[in-house]
Each structure stands twice: as structure tokens, then as C-alpha cells.
Amino acid sequence: MKLWLTTIIAATSFAISGSATANQLELNNDLAYKLVESLTVEVGPRLAGSEADARAVAWAEQKFNQLGFDKVWTEPFTMQYWERGNASLRVEAPFNQALVLTALGGSIGTPFDGISSQVVMFDNLQQLQQADPANVKDKIVFINQALRKDIRGSFYGQVVGARAQGAVEAAKLGAKAIIIRSVGTSNNRFAHTGIMRYSEDVPRIPAAAISVPDAQQLSKMLAIHPETSLSLNMKNNLPGEVTSHNVIAEITGSKRPKEIVLISAHIDSWDEGTGALDDGAGVGLVMATAALLKQHKPERTIRVVLFGNEEGGLIGARAYAARHAAELKNHVFASESDFGAGRIWRFDTGFGEQALAFGSDLQQQLKYLGIEAGTNTASGGPDVSVLKAMGVPVASLQQDGTDYFDFHHTPNDTLDKIDPAALQQNLQAWLIMTRIIANSNVDLRK
Amino acid sequence: MKLWLTTIIAATSFAISGSATANQLELNNDLAYKLVESLTVEVGPRLAGSEADARAVAWAEQKFNQLGFDKVWTEPFTMQYWERGNASLRVEAPFNQALVLTALGGSIGTPFDGISSQVVMFDNLQQLQQADPANVKDKIVFINQALRKDIRGSFYGQVVGARAQGAVEAAKLGAKAIIIRSVGTSNNRFAHTGIMRYSEDVPRIPAAAISVPDAQQLSKMLAIHPETSLSLNMKNNLPGEVTSHNVIAEITGSKRPKEIVLISAHIDSWDEGTGALDDGAGVGLVMATAALLKQHKPERTIRVVLFGNEEGGLIGARAYAARHAAELKNHVFASESDFGAGRIWRFDTGFGEQALAFGSDLQQQLKYLGIEAGTNTASGGPDVSVLKAMGVPVASLQQDGTDYFDFHHTPNDTLDKIDPAALQQNLQAWLIMTRIIANSNVDLRK
Numbered sequence: 001m002k003l004w005l006t007t008i009i010a011a012t013s014f015a016i017s018g019s020a021t022a023n024q025l026e027l028n029n030d031l032a033y034k035l036v037e038s039l040t041v042e043v044g045p046r047l048a049g050s051e052a053d054a055r056a057v058a059w060a061e062q063k064f065n066q067l068g069f070d071k072v073w074t075e076p077f078t079m080q081y082w083e084r085g086n087a088s089l090r091v092e093a094p095f096n097q098a099l100v101l102t103a104l105g106g107s108i109g110t111p112f113d114g115i116s117s118q119v120v121m122f123d124n125l126q127q128l129q130q131a132d133p134a135n136v137k138d139k140i141v142f143i144n145q146a147l148r149k150d151i152r153g154s155f156y157g158q159v160v161g162a163r164a165q166g167a168v169e170a171a172k173l174g175a176k177a178i179i180i181r182s183v184g185t186s187n188n189r190f191a192h193t194g195i196m197r198y199s200e201d202v203p204r205i206p207a208a209a210i211s212v213p214d215a216q217q218l219s220k221m222l223a224i225h226p227e228t229s230l231s232l233n234m235k236n237n238l239p240g241e242v243t244s245h246n247v248i249a250e251i252t253g254s255k256r257p258k259e260i261v262l263i264s265a266h267i268d269s270w271d272e273g274t275g276a277l278d279d280g281a282g283v284g285l286v287m288a289t290a291a292l293l294k295q296h297k298p299e300r301t302i303r304v305v306l307f308g309n310e311e312g313g314l315i316g317a318r319a320y321a322a323r324h325a326a327e328l329k330n331h332v333f334a335s336e337s338d339f340g341a342g343r344i345w346r347f348d349t350g351f352g353e354q355a356l357a358f359g360s361d362l363q364q365q366l367k368y369l370g371i372e373a374g375t376n377t378a379s380g381g382p383d384v385s386v387l388k389a390m391g392v393p394v395a396s397l398q399q400d401g402t403d404y405f406d407f408h409h410t411p412n413d414t415l416d417k418i419d420p421a422a423l424q425q426n427l428q429a430w431l432i433m434t435r436i437i438a439n440s441n442v443d444l445r446k
Numbered sequence: 447m448k449l450w451l452t453t454i455i456a457a458t459s460f461a462i463s464g465s466a467t468a469n470q471l472e473l474n475n476d477l478a479y480k481l482v483e484s485l486t487v488e489v490g491p492r493l494a495g496s497e498a499d500a501r502a503v504a505w506a507e508q509k510f511n512q513l514g515f516d517k518v519w520t521e522p523f524t525m526q527y528w529e530r531g532n533a534s535l536r537v538e539a540p541f542n543q544a545l546v547l548t549a550l551g552g553s554i555g556t557p558f559d560g561i562s563s564q565v566v567m568f569d570n571l572q573q574l575q576q577a578d579p580a581n582v583k584d585k586i587v588f589i590n591q592a593l594r595k596d597i598r599g600s601f602y603g604q605v606v607g608a609r610a611q612g613a614v615e616a617a618k619l620g621a622k623a624i625i626i627r628s629v630g631t632s633n634n635r636f637a638h639t640g641i642m643r644y645s646e647d648v649p650r651i652p653a654a655a656i657s658v659p660d661a662q663q664l665s666k667m668l669a670i671h672p673e674t675s676l677s678l679n680m681k682n683n684l685p686g687e688v689t690s691h692n693v694i695a696e697i698t699g700s701k702r703p704k705e706i707v708l709i710s711a712h713i714d715s716w717d718e719g720t721g722a723l724d725d726g727a728g729v730g731l732v733m734a735t736a737a738l739l740k741q742h743k744p745e746r747t748i749r750v751v752l753f754g755n756e757e758g759g760l761i762g763a764r765a766y767a768a769r770h771a772a773e774l775k776n777h778v779f780a781s782e783s784d785f786g787a788g789r790i791w792r793f794d795t796g797f798g799e800q801a802l803a804f805g806s807d808l809q810q811q812l813k814y815l816g817i818e819a820g821t822n823t824a825s826g827g828p829d830v831s832v833l834k835a836m837g838v839p840v841a842s843l844q845q846d847g848t849d850y851f852d853f854h855h856t857p858n859d860t861l862d863k864i865d866p867a868a869l870q871q872n873l874q875a876w877l878i879m880t881r882i883i884a885n886s887n888v889d890l891r892k
Binding site: 037040041042043044045051052055086091094095096097098100187188189190212213216217220221224273274411412414415416417 | 483486487488489490491497498501532537540541542543544546633634635636658659662663666667670719720857858860861862863
């Protein structure tokens with residue numbers, strides 16, 4: 001730990017030595033990268049509710065204190081814990097071979113000896129919903145829908161329904177289990193996990209994802225031998241309720257300390273990668289942004305929130321919103337970084353009409369970083385969308401997500417996938433946006 | 447199977463309908479791709495000596511017969527069987543997390559409860575060999591040597607020694623186990639397997655590889671906390687001697703049937719990928735080459751050999767050489783395709799001086815495919831190098847191997863990694879080379 005601390009202090013000292021302008025804040029400062037490196041190397045994967053999640057929370061508290069934040073605290077919330085066990089999937093005769101799979105988050109396991117059954121393929125969730133139950137009953141459902149790439153990740157919402165709702169729809173028709181083609185854009189042989197849901201009135205069946213090459217392989221087998229059967233075995237644990245934490249830290253405002261500018265990321269990650277892109281990069285960015293702005297004595301309070309259990313369904317964000325409901329009127333702004341570490345290319349707002357000119361001026365300050373003007377329909381980020389729904393003004397520094405779903409929710413989400421130069425561009429944008437908003441007195445609220 | 451057979455017949459009929467010239471043989475024929483697709487989908491991974499290896503041998507015999515070869519047979523050989531079991535590697539406190547590893551082929555397992563020990567890192571095998579035994583005794587050795595990319599895979603030979611000999615060198619100094627950085631060029635989080643060796647006079651210790659990102663992760667941990675310890679558990683099986691097979695098929699020569707032009711690949715693969723690049727592509731190419739040349743009534747006999755257990759150390763090739771020792775004087779030429787499916791860029795020979803002009807003419811026939819003239823130091827390919835050592839003339843159609851070690855010996859070696867256009871260029875070159883040699887009467891021997 002000692003080495004890390006020395007590095008941070010050196011980086012911070014360097015930062016302070018420059019006389020930063022709004023347009024060239026901390027140009028050579030690598031604090032964001034150092035933070036995500038420390039989190040991914042020293043903590044690693046940090047599944048919400050796990051022992052590693054608790055270490056991540058302790059890591060964040062320690063770093064906030066080392067970085068000189070004025071207040072640092074944690075807020076507990078309860079959550080249902082889910083833990084991955086061993087999993088295997090084999091094609092049975094005549095093409096006997098193993099396929100690469102991962103349990104979806106929240107899925108039950110199979111019976112001890114697994115499930116062996118014929119597989120039935122659908123192109124998408126809608127096709128499954130319209131299927132004849134006679135073709136699905138007692139089978140393993142396979143949804144083979146590809147995800148297309150684009151800068152905004154626009155197609156994710158169209159495809160992820162199979163992951164979230166597939167088990168319920170398949171179980172309604174009597175299926176024994178469901179496997180989906182990974183909601184991912186890479187042909188590397190990694191399966192993508194992610195949260196799935198059950199419904200109270202439908203039997204729970206096991207749900208898993210297979211990698212893109214394995215989905216192609218299985219569909220080729222089915223073209224040759226439509227009666228292909230699979231043998232699935234998963235041993236997940238759902239031990240019940242546990243406590244996790246949001247981690248919060250503030251740089252107190254020098255003039256209007258009660259007005260809160262909230263910048264955020266999520267501290268939890270899925271359990272197979274080290275969560276560098278999702279969401280270590282965001283953690284590093286917002287911690288570094290506030291830490292580096294301290295020297296500039298922001299007028300409003302900058303509050304950094306590292307939400308817990310985003311992956312399980314914004315559980316920490318909902319707990320935050322409930323606990324701070326009365327205080328939300330003092331939240332003058334909120335934003336989250338949670339779409340990897342690609343360069344920021346667009347600035348979207350969710351402001352009142354009276355603040356659009358301010359938003360436009362702010363975008364002009366970001367323009368030299370290659371950041372375009374966007375829309376006024378920003379969500380602010382997954383966790384922050386909960387606050388937006390309760391009236392908090394938001395903005396989104398939109399990252400280039402073209403390659404995000406190559407790595408997202410796979411074992412391959414590791415530090416080496418972050419381009420330090422792109423992260424540095426992100427940090428510049430976060431510094432500029434946060435500083436300008438923290439020093440303004442414009443009411444952004446709709 | 448029926449669908450496949452129809453496809454092959456259709457492809458072959460198409461081929462026969464054209465009047466092929468030496469330079470434009472079967473330009474649109476996808477037989478090589480169809481064969482590697484069938485092998486990888488219908489058989490999949492085929493570790494030498496396994497049940498899947500036996501299915502691969504049966505697959506090859508059936509395909510050779512369907513393709514109309516004049517003779518088809520198998521030749522048994524015995525081999526030591528090795529089988530992968532479950533494996534796990536964890537970093538212990540303070541950075542507790544799992545690393546991605548794979549057992550090296552031939553490695554023993556750990557004791558049932560695994561091995562927990564401090565790790566000691568070396569930059570390469572030479573540095574380990576020079577280490578003070580006091581720094582190695584009772585530790586887990588970690589060799590962290592990177593593999594560089596180039597078109598020829600030139601650096602593989604420099605790095606693979608750590609995989610092959612590392613366990614012996616580490617055990618000499620009293621290490622409990624060895625892990626190496628994967629001998630691979632991708633930062634995807636796959637560990638690369640491959641054969642390793644023990645020595646009779648040195649204790650056997652477990653040997654595994656970790657992925658490139660995991661090697662980077664571990665070295666960062668060691669920089670912070672040099673006393674980092676690991677917990678390794680592997681359950682491999684070494685049940686003893688089993689029988690596997692070389693598969694052989696011939697198109698009988700129309701004028702000089704006793705003169706054998708041998709073209710080859712290996713039928714076995716590692717157990718984690720489907721062996722599309724290593725060596726399904728080679729299997730498809732040489733089977734298709736001979737099948738498509740049948741219509742041209744080659745003057746010499748074209749013998750296709752699909753060697754067994756190349757991965758275990760050219761075991762099938764050595765068995766072939768021993769069994770056919772008396773007949774090798776009739777082997778007028780041998781070559782193997784076993785370096786993936788990249789475009790062929792160079793033609794190397796291993797001919798006698800009197801045949802160099804012939805080799806040069808042959809290269810001129812390949813030039814329109816972008817194939818340069820090479821050296822006269824060709825090995826002919828891994829298996830064929832055994833025949834070269836016994837005097838058989840060889841040549842190598844050198845493939846672009848720039849990306850080969852991104853996939854080689856990993857779970858990610860799957861059909862989608864083959865570019866059909868590049869495979870088609872390979873097929874053209876193999877057709878031209880094989881046809882010209884089969885119709886020549888030049889003595890290629892040194």
C-alpha cells in the first residue's frame with residue numbers, strides 16, 4: 001500500500017504545481033488511472049455482497065481519506081446475495097463437446113445431477129413468446145440473438161430482454177432451462193453474465209449465457225441435427241439477505257456548501273473480470289475529479305457517491321434515493337460515469353429550459369476535447385437515473401461505447417483494456433463539467 | 447450427416463465442371479472450409495488419445511471415402527494419455543482473487559488440497575536457471591516472459607522453452623510448482639496450454655500457464671507486495687498408455703503410382719478450443735487438395751496423412767516414420783499445413799541443388815497469389831520435419847502467422863477465427879504445388 005500512497009501524493013503534488021485553466025486542468029495527471037489500477041489489482045473482482053465487495057468499500061474509504069476529502073462515510077443497505085458456483089454445459093451425442101457458458105446473475109442452480117434435454121432455438125425473445133408450448137415443454141430454450149455494435153450501445157436495450165426476461169418466458173411454456181447467446185459484440189470465446197429476473201407466479205428455471213462462437217457452433221449443430229440435446233449443470237448459491245454499502249465522500253463547498261453536485265460511479269463489479277471498464281474506470285474518474293478540484297475551492301459541495309450493487313439492479317442507488325429523499329432538493333446536479341473508458345464524444349443534458357443556454361456554454365468549454373453538443377434527454381447514468389426520476393438535474397458525458405460490449409460482464413474486463421489516453425480525455429471533461437457546475441449558481445432543475 | 451454429404455458432393459461437382467488451369471484451380475471451391483467446419487462442429491476438440499480423438503479418426507475415414515479416395519486406412523500407435531482435470535489458482539491475502547490458468551499438457555496434478563506458497567518471479571528461463579536455490583526452494587515459480595508478434599512466429603522458439611523445460615528447471619531448485627505467462631500474443635484473458643516435459647532424475651512438479659492479463663496483474667501485485675502467495679489446485683489424470691491412429695488416404699498415381707507425394711496435417715487438437723486453426727484448417731486444406739486433384743489424374747500417388755498426436759510431441763509422425771522407414775525412399779516429397787489459416791506469403795523448399803531451378807519455376811506459378819520466393823531451409827512442417835530428417839524432400843507454403851499466437855492452444859481457437867478468403871488462397875497454393883510436383887519427374891532429394 002505504501003508504494004501506492006507515494007504515487008498518489010506525487011501525482012497530486014504535480015497537479016497542484018500547475019496553474020490550471022478551465023480548459024487544461026491537470027493535463028498530465030494520471031490519478032484516475034492510478035485509482036482504477038489500484039482497485040483492480042489490489043481488490044480485483046468485487047461482486048456486490050461478497051467479501052471482496054467489503055474490501056472494495058474499505059479500499060474506497062481509505063483512498064478518499066488519503067486524497068484529503070473533507071467528509072468520508074458509508075451507508076449500509078440490504079440486498080439479496082447471489083454467488084456463482086461451478087457450471088458446465090455439454091452437447092450430447094452425436095456432437096459431444098463442451099460449450100463455454102456463464103450463469104446469469106440471480107439464476108438458481110440445476111438439480112445436483114444437472115438437466116439433460118433437447119434444445120429448441122429461437123431468434124429472439126418475441127419469437128419465444130409466440131411459440132407453441134408443445135415445442136418448448138421440457139426442453140432447454142436457446143435464444144440466439146446477435147448484438148450489433150455502435151458508439152452509443154443503442155442495440156443493447158433491444159437484445160438484453162432475452163437475458164432479463166428469458167427465464168420467465170421460457171418457464172411459462174414449460175421449459176426446463178434457458179441459455180442465451182451472450183449479449184456481447186466480440187467473437188472472443190467469453191460468455192457474458194448479467195442480472196436476470198424471476199416472477200413470483202412462474203416456476204424458476206436455471207438461466208445461463210454461452211459465448212458468441214459457442215452460439216454459432218450450437219446453431220450449426222442444430223442445422224445438421226435438430227434433435228441435439230444438452231446437459232447443463234450449475235451450482236449457484238442464493239444464501240439470502242446481506243448488507244452492502246454505498247461509499248460517499250465530499251469536498252465541502254467554499255460558498256454554498258449545502259448545494260450538492262453529485263458525481264458518481266459504482267463500486268461493485270461482476271465476479272469474473274476485475275471490473276476495470278465496468279466500473280473501475282468510473283470510480284477512478286469521479287474520485288480523481290473531486291480530489292483534483294479541491295485545490296480550486298469549488299463554491300458548491302462536490303459529493304462523490306460510489307454506489308453499491310448497481311449490477312443487481314441499482315440497489316445501492318435506490319437505497320441512496322430513499323435515505324436522502326428529503327435532501328434531494330439540495331442536489332443541484334448529478335452524473336455518473338458507467339460506460340467503460342472510451343473517449344467522450346458528446347455532452348447530453350437533462351436540464352430545465354432556463355438552463356439550456358448554460359448547458360450550451362458548458363459544451364463550448366468541452367469542444368476542444370472533441371465533444372459534440374447532444375440532446376436534453378440524458379439519463380445521467382444507470383444509478384443517477386433513479387435520482388433524475390426524483391427531479392434531480394443530470395447530464396451525461398457520453399463515452400464511445402463501440403467496443404464496450406466486447407468486454408462488458410466477461411472475465412476479459414481487465415485493466416489492460418483501458419487506454420490511458422482516452423481515460424485522460426475523460427478526466428479532462430469531468431474536471432471541466434464538474435468545476436463549472438460547482439462554481440455556478442444557475443438553477444438546472446426542470 | 448446427410449446434409450454435409452450433399453454439400454460436399456455439390457461442391458465437388460461444381461469443381462469438376464470447370465476446366466482448371468494450373469493457375470486457377472477450383473477458384474470458388476469451398477471444400478476446404480466445409481471440411482474444417484464439419485470437423486470442428488461435428489467432432490470439436492479432439493485431444494490425442496481421447497474418445498473425441500477416436501471420433502475424429504472415424505470422421506476422417508468417412509470423409510476420405512465420401513470424397514472418392516482410392517485407398518483409405520488407419521495406422522495405430524501407442525501413446526501416453528494425459529487428461530485435464532479441474533484447475534484453479536487464487537492469489538491469497540492481501541489481494542485475494544482468482545487468476546485464469548490452464549494446466550500444461552502432461553503436467554501432474556497437485557496434492558488433493560492444492561499447493562499454497564509464496565511466488566517468485568523470473569523474466570525468463572535463463573534467469574531461473576541462474577537463480578539462487580535459496581530464493582526458489584518451496585516456492586511457486588512464475589516466469590513472466592512476453593511473446594512478440596511477427597509474420598513467421600520467429601519469437602515462439604525463444605519463449606516456449608519456459609513452457610517445455612520450466613518444470614524441470616524449477617524443480618531442480620526445489621520449487622513446488624511452476625506457472626508461466628502464456629506463450630501467446632493476445633491480451634484476451636485466455637491461458638495457452640501446450641506440452642511440457644519432465645526429466646527422469648528431477649522431481650515432477652505441477653505446471654500451468656496464466657493468461658497475459660493475469661501475468662500483468664500478478665506482476666503488479668508483486669511490485670506492491672513481494673510476499674504475495676498463491677494457492678494452486680489441479681486435478682489432471684495420467685492413466686497410462688492408450689492407442690491412437692494416423693489416418694491415411696491416397697489418390698493413386700496414373701503413371702508412377704509407387705512415387706509418393708505426401709501432403710499432411712494433424713488430426714488431433716488441444717482440448718479447450720475446437721482446433722480450427724490448429725489444425726482443422728490444415729486438415730481441410732490437404733484433404734480438399736487431394737480430393738480436387740483426383741479429376742486431374744496426377745501421375746504420382748498423392749498420399750494424405752493426418753498425423754495423430756502432434757501436440758504431444760510428434761508421436762504419430764514418429765510412428766509413421768518408423769513403420770514406413772523402408773518405403774521412405776519412395777516418398778518423393780512431403781509437406782504439412784500446420785500454422786493456422788493466414789494467407790500464404792512465401793514458398794520455402796528443402797530440395798537438392800539439382801532441383802532448385804524446379805523450385806524456382808514452381809514459385810513463379812504461385813506468384814499471382816502474392817507468394818514470394820523463400821529459402822531452401824524449409825522444415826516442411828512439425829510432423830514432416832521427422833521425415834525430412836530421414837532424407838525426404840520437403841517444402842513449406844509459409845502462412846502469415848502474425849495473429850496465430852493470439853488463438854493457438856486456447857479455448858478461443860474456433861471456426862469463426864478462420865477467414866474463408868485466406869483459406870481459399872491457401873487451397874489455391876496447395877493445389878498448384880501438389881499438382882506440379884505430382885506431375886513432375888524431377889528428383890527433389892538432396
